[in-house]
Amino acid sequence: MLQRSTLKFLKDLRLNNNKAWFDDNKANYQQAKEDFESLVQQIIDGLARVDPGIEGLQVKDCVFRIYKDVRFSKDKTPYKANMGASFAKGGKKSPYAGYYFHLEPGGNSFVGGGLWMPEGPIIKKIRQEIDYNFADFQRIVGQKEFIRVFGKVNGDSLKTAPQGYHEDNPAIAYIKLKSFIVSNHVTDEAATQPTLVREVLRTFAVMQPFIQFLNSAQDE
Template sequence: MLQKATADFLVQLDKNNNKPWFDANRSSYETAKKDFEQFIDAVLREAETLIPELTGRKAKDAIFRIYKDVRFAKDKTPYKNNMGAGFGKFEKNKMNAAGYYIHFQPGACFVGGGLWMPDASGLKAIRQEIDYNWAAFQSIVGKASFKKMFGTLDQDQKLKTLPKGYDADNPAIEYLKLKSFTVGRPLQEEEFYKKNAVKMILDSIKEMKPFVDFLNTAVEV
């Protein structure tokens, strides 16, 4: 489980997102960081039975830096107001495969998975896999337990026109229009403080795994 103090730090950071405050409260950051690392390590150890590639993987290989890349951002505040970790078949900083993501942010916690904005070759491969194996894909995303937990795939990145090479009457056309293939499950902050917090994440991973595996089959990872 996580400690409430980790959320308290993120709340204060959101209100005081500047280097002087961060430097003055670095010890609180280090405590929060260690707390999140311990939680992610526990998740990774439990997830090894489902995803053998995670064997021996450490939290430091999964957790994203708290420092923002502000070079092209309108918001120039230097720090993220959340803690996140991504893991799967891909190596650290090589997001070329589908995987899983844990996002801890007071008021906006979630667990998700899939492949966000694949490159042109990856996008083509995924669309082709969905088209060729529509029945298998439909059985995954249309499963009652999957829909109950995640709803539908995220629709933020989607073509308004038909993707090249596909007709409007293709039964998979609404999925083929997507440019990202991800799902997410909103979580309450308080759920991370309970003793079954790791199990909560593992239950989500188990439900997502066929979806993530399907995508990785498409991109041959």
């Protein structure tokens, strides 16, 4: 579970996103950071027991910095008003599909995962894997529990079929995707309950065959 003070810090940061306020509240930030990192460690411990790709990950391999890179952004506020952690083989900068937890008060927290905007060679392999093994992919994303938890696979889509594929391909809706993402909403109340880690791991368990399918394309 997370402390309510952690959510309060992020809410206050959203309203006071400037260096002067952040410096004055550095102790509150440190407390929130340690609270979130404690949660991440518990998730790593639980996830590593069922996914060998997570074994050996450390908290620093998973947690994203709160400081924003504003060099190329119109939004010049210096801090993220959220905390996030990615759990993937090789860590948060890995090209592999993985699991993700996002904490953002105000109804914006979620448990998610998949692969966001993979590079050309990787997405070609994934498209080929879906094409060759579409029946297996359908079984994964068509399971009742998968649909109940996530609905469907999301991601920006190409307007036309990529080179080498035709519009009448039964898997074309997935082959056109540029990202392969699933997510499940987490309320502020749920984020502060003792059951949080258990629920996150349960959601990841439903997601795991989907993650394994995406990664199998890279491992071949």
